Amino acid sequence: MLWSLSWKNVWRNKLRSVVVIVAVTLGVFAGVFLIAFSQGMVDNRIQTIIRTEISHIQIHQPGFQANNDFSLRINNADSIVHIVAGTKHVVAVCKRIVISSLVASAETNTGVKIMGVVPGEEMKVTNINDKIIEGSYFGTQGRNEVVIGEKLAEKLKVGLHKKVIITLQDVNMNITSGAFRVIGIYQTDNDLFDESTLFVRYSDICRLTGLHGTEAHEIAILLDNNKNTPFVEKELQRKLPNLDIQNWTQISPEAGYLVSAMNQYLMIFILVILLALGFGIINTMLMVILERVKEIGMLMAVGMSKAKIFFMIMLETVYLSLTGGVVGILIGYFLCKHLETVGLNLYFWKDVYASFGYSSLIYPKIGLQMVMLITLMVVITGVLASLYPAYKALKLNPAEATRTE
Amino acid sequence: MNIIEIKGVFKTYDIKTMPVQALNGIDLTFQEGEFASIVGPSGSGKTTLLNILGGLDEPTEGVVFIDWKNITTLSERKKTLFRMKNIGFVFQSFNLIPVLTVKENIEFIMQLQGISKEIREKRTLELLNSVGLMEKMNNRPNKLSGGQQQRVAVARALASKPKFILADEPTANLDSKSTENLLEIMEKLNKEENITFIFSTHDARVMKKARRIITIEDGKVMKDELQERQQS
Numbered sequence: 001m002l003w004s005l006s007w008k009n010v011w012r013n014k015l016r017s018v019v020v021i022v023a024v025t026l027g028v029f030a031g032v033f034l035i036a037f038s039q040g041m042v043d044n045r046i047q048t049i050i051r052t053e054i055s056h057i058q059i060h061q062p063g064f065q066a067n068n069d070f071s072l073r074i075n076n077a078d079s080i081v082h083i084v085a086g087t088k089h090v091v092a093v094c095k096r097i098v099i100s101s102l103v104a105s106a107e108t109n110t111g112v113k114i115m116g117v118v119p120g121e122e123m124k125v126t127n128i129n130d131k132i133i134e135g136s137y138f139g140t141q142g143r144n145e146v147v148i149g150e151k152l153a154e155k156l157k158v159g160l161h162k163k164v165i166i167t168l169q170d171v172n173m174n175i176t177s178g179a180f181r182v183i184g185i186y187q188t189d190n191d192l193f194d195e196s197t198l199f200v201r202y203s204d205i206c207r208l209t210g211l212h213g214t215e216a217h218e219i220a221i222l223l224d225n226n227k228n229t230p231f232v233e234k235e236l237q238r239k240l241p242n243l244d245i246q247n248w249t250q251i252s253p254e255a256g257y258l259v260s261a262m263n264q265y266l267m268i269f270i271l272v273i274l275l276a277l278g279f280g281i282i283n284t285m286l287m288v289i290l291e292r293v294k295e296i297g298m299l300m301a302v303g304m305s306k307a308k309i310f311f312m313i314m315l316e317t318v319y320l321s322l323t324g325g326v327v328g329i330l331i332g333y334f335l336c337k338h339l340e341t342v343g344l345n346l347y348f349w350k351d352v353y354a355s356f357g358y359s360s361l362i363y364p365k366i367g368l369q370m371v372m373l374i375t376l377m378v379v380i381t382g383v384l385a386s387l388y389p390a391y392k393a394l395k396l397n398p399a400e401a402t403r404t405e
Numbered sequence: 406m407n408i409i410e411i412k413g414v415f416k417t418y419d420i421k422t423m424p425v426q427a428l429n430g431i432d433l434t435f436q437e438g439e440f441a442s443i444v445g446p447s448g449s450g451k452t453t454l455l456n457i458l459g460g461l462d463e464p465t466e467g468v469v470f471i472d473w474k475n476i477t478t479l480s481e482r483k484k485t486l487f488r489m490k491n492i493g494f495v496f497q498s499f500n501l502i503p504v505l506t507v508k509e510n511i512e513f514i515m516q517l518q519g520i521s522k523e524i525r526e527k528r529t530l531e532l533l534n535s536v537g538l539m540e541k542m543n544n545r546p547n548k549l550s551g552g553q554q555q556r557v558a559v560a561r562a563l564a565s566k567p568k569f570i571l572a573d574e575p576t577a578n579l580d581s582k583s584t585e586n587l588l589e590i591m592e593k594l595n596k597e598e599n600i601t602f603i604f605s606t607h608d609a610r611v612m613k614k615a616r617r618i619i620t621i622e623d624g625k626v627m628k629d630e631l632q633e634r635q636q637s
């Protein structure tokens with residue numbers, strides 16, 4: 001009885017209820033969309049970090065990560081690669097020489113991080129080869145070729161097939177340099193990465209620095225699923241106790257913080273939206289109570305208990321918020337599901353996004369669990385928003401209320 | 406048999422810290438099946454007396470027994486339950502629930518009482534028939550005239566089979582024809598179902614129909630007289 005009475009009461013003043021429902025719909029839709037949008041952005045950034053910049057796990061000599069010390073090399077890199085490749089959940093492994101160095105063009109020079117990679121292995125771990133916008137990635141043949149980021153190319157004012165000089169330290173701590181020809185220019189979603197990272201062949205860098213072909217500064221590992229990172233990390237720590245095994249959140253702590261911080265920000269955002277909606281609903285329900293003083297007085301007089309009156313008002317508030325909430329959630333959910341497939345291209349802000357390392361093509365993502373959580377939060381908002389108006393109703397004196405004009 | 410007994414009831418309101426004596430020592434009894442009218446000028450205490458009789462207000466002093474039960478000592482919760490089971494209310498401005506149909510308005514109290522659907526339906530149809538609104542049962546109150554709405558209110562008050570009905574100026578918002586019609590229905594129900602009706606009123610037409618007239622002035626019973634029922 002109370003359920004249907006409350007529902008009918010919601011529609012007493014259709015215009016007012018529709019205004020509140022539309023406000024809740026818009027608020028909840030904004031919340032759902034923002035969550036999905038941010039989640040898509042974060043996922044995309046993490047995907048970039050894993051697939052383009054870091055991979056899931058990296059192995060170094062202890063201390064290498066602190067200052068990229070050239071002398072801190074893994075000597076038996078190939079056997080380590082072999083051990084890692086035999087570990088469960090590992091999809092691909094590659095070794096790298098990583099040197100902080102100076103690169104110069106005819107016009108200018110700048111400091112960069114040189115990645116000496118074995119192209120065939122590297123392509124299985126990272127996807128720089130898919131990010132080439134001019135020229136090509138390393139082929140099977142070739143010598144002293146370099147693949148650079150678009151931002152670095154702009155900075156050095158070099159184009160395809162131009163020469164750059166790489167100056168670095170060799171194994172004997174002497175300064176050495178070599179001329180490399182630009183064969184490819186890549187562009188990722190991270191301007192900073194593009195401006196500071198340069199790829200050369202492993203064999204070329206070994207020759208230039210005098211390193212043996214079995215040494216590496218870094219071993220990068222791609223897994224079948226990010227969920228398996230802790231397991232593989234532990235497994236490798238057990239197998240390779242003398243080496244530094246780090247996952248992507250340790251190598252790029254800001255990315256790890258991004259995930260947890262973003263969730264917190266989103267929750268705060270949703271709470272702010274719901275708080276604002278809650279006050280709107282309280283205001284509406286107070287008006288409702290004021291308009292129905294006489295009727296509530298009558299209900300009390302004829303024997304409706306305070307608990308039932310409270311429940312009736314609470315139900316009306318929950319119906320009001322839940323109707324708008326469900327509509328907002330459904331619109332948001334289906335729009336986000338559609339955009340999850342086709343993507344939302346904010347190309348006009350491409351440069352802004354890239355400067356922060358984000359793609360301007362965003363695939364909003366929302367799970368059912370989040371939808372359920374938002375629905376629950378809307379219901380809780382409705383219940384909380386009903387408390388004060390219901391309290392006001394319960395404070396009415398039936399004798400006075402029934403005679404109110 | 407006495408169903409209501411009021412002993413030494415005083416009621417004082419504090420209005421802006423000024424005490425106002427609304428009832429000043431009322432002693433009354435009502436018997437089952439009475440058709441009584443409480444009359445008096447505005448501010449004489451009619452409504453206050455009715456509110457105290459209905460357990461909607463507390464006397465400052467004195468006791469009210471309904472069916473030998475002292476309702477002034479009941480807790481708020483028990484009093485609400487007591488009202489639901491024992492007292493029917495008819496208000497001056499009908500106070501029907503606008504979102505419910507005539508039938509649903511009548512059924513409402515029975516639903517509160519937890520009466521089964523079958524019995525509810527039967528009782529509602531009986532009452533609709535008694536108040537002559539069978540054909541309006543699916544209408545909302547806003548589609549009814551004032552007189553029709555008050556007849557629904559009477560049917561609603563009777564739905565819970567109360568021991569008595571308190572009607573606070575039930576004809577104040579009605580025209581003469583509707584008043585006549587309503588009084589006839591209440592008189593009929595009083596006779597047929599032996600329901601006790603207690604009105605507060607200014608209306609001479611109601612007074613004419615009443616078999617007992619209690620006149621109150623300044624919170625005191627000035628006259629309490631029986632009269633022959635007038636034929637309409």
